[in-house]
Amino acid sequence: MVLHETEIEILGIIENNGRLPIETIAKMVGKSIEQVEEIIQKLESLKIIVEYNTIVDWRKVEGHEGVTAMIDVKVTPKRGVGFDDIAAKIYRFKEVKSVYLMSGAYDLSVVIEGRTMSEVAHFVSEKLSTLDSVLSTTTHFILKKYKHDGTIFDQGDEDKRIVVSP
Template identity: 55%
Template sequence: MSEHLQHEILSLLKENSRLETEKIAHMLGESKEKVEQIIQELEKTGIIVKYGAVINWQKSEKPKVSALIDVKVAPQRGYGFDALARRIYRFPEVRSVYLMSGAYDLSVELEVDSMEAVGRFVTEKLATLDSVMGTTTHFVMKKYKEDGVILDDPEKDERLVITP
């Protein structure tokens, strides 16, 4: 399988996961069957893990609260940060967990229904874990761009145009 073709298919699906294989094949000048075969192989090997949508929760009737939590950890002998990261990412409200460089070791992204739910998560679930030494919580006030998609609605200029 051509690495270049595989990369092109991945790039197209990353941009728009709803593209049909026929359209991808046409865009790349390949057969539909070949593209389907490559996509199936990418799914089977775990390179393609999930297809999804970018949602602007700020425009929905029931917006979500997003928070980023920096976590300072005492690494466990023989496991490093991996064991704790696995425990954290199993909580359903956790969207992402990253190992970070800098002052904090892990960064946890939450998406919940309220600010209170963030507080409960930190105090009842995260802070109670043995290896957690400290946390800093950042609430996302507004998302301007997510996953390459601009969510910000620029304000319309309501001034009158005056011409000489």
């Protein structure tokens, strides 16, 4: 679908900060509030704007740190549906946050979240690896997030107090 320049500009603004008031967006693009509301409703109805998300640094919430793993999956595609069928089976699991078709040594990249490493291991061994089309998996545990979806974590968290010594 071909979008107008203003629609693309609004998408860029919303992608960077989905909580901006309509009034602010309207001023930024030089349009009326009503025009911006109409454009956003159009983009939502066309599923170009799919969802509004919040990024949470769960490491800072005691007892809710959890474990995130990236799993490389090698699969056998099915005739007529390619990778879509197995990808759909995988993304329906509640633990799965993302599924991507990849080029390279593995076919799919799956991002999952669990409370513990054991929970992630159980998912891989009991649910993912047992699917008919799955040939092999390689699991990578995320140890620390530095940047996620354009947001830098721990930016400006260092202690800025002046050291005073006797």
